[in-house]
Amino acid sequence: MALVARSDEQALAELYHRFGRLAYGLAFRILRDDALAQDAVQEAFLGVWRAAGRFTAERAKPSTWLLTLVHRRAVDLVRREERRRTEPLQPETEPLGTEAADEAELATQRQTIREALRQLPAEQREAIELAYYGGYTQSELAERLGQPLGTIKSRMFTGLARLREHLGEDARARVGPA
Numbered sequence: 001m002a003l004v005a006r007s008d009e010q011a012l013a014e015l016y017h018r019f020g021r022l023a024y025g026l027a028f029r030i031l032r033d034d035a036l037a038q039d040a041v042q043e044a045f046l047g048v049w050r051a052a053g054r055f056t057a058e059r060a061k062p063s064t065w066l067l068t069l070v071h072r073r074a075v076d077l078v079r080r081e082e083r084r085r086t087e088p089l090q091p092e093t094e095p096l097g098t099e100a101a102d103e104a105e106l107a108t109q110r111q112t113i114r115e116a117l118r119q120l121p122a123e124q125r126e127a128i129e130l131a132y133y134g135g136y137t138q139s140e141l142a143e144r145l146g147q148p149l150g151t152i153k154s155r156m157f158t159g160l161a162r163l164r165e166h167l168g169e170d171a172r173a174r175v176g177p178a
Contacts, residue, residue, distance in 0.1 A: 030074040044069040116166035124159030
């Protein structure tokens, strides 16, 4: 793991050679999907590559640490897929003619929110857009952006607070409570 921490690609390849099949098996048992399992393993090894310097041999074996990363990533993917498959139910008894008005109101709200997002610092805007429009969890964002989870949480919290300020009194309905 020390060699991986020093950006030794051969050491990472050896780690993959030794544990890749085991990592894939774990991911597949959780995800039951070949492509998602491969994604989980790839992202876990990318996480190893990025965070190998933080690995502490006294706390765990390299295989244990790697499999923990694979497990966490696979569970994150399960949650993401469940969110994407779940669609809110639409009431079927809506009066005729209100759909166009609702669409116009939604378009106005979307434009207002986009304008408020543009006023945020780039890091906060990126985190919020990826979370709300991309469907990523805060853990996924931390991994994707290569930032600590606490940093992502802080960016989201501060960014949402600023959005509420920009949007005014009715912001709680659009952005959520503080």
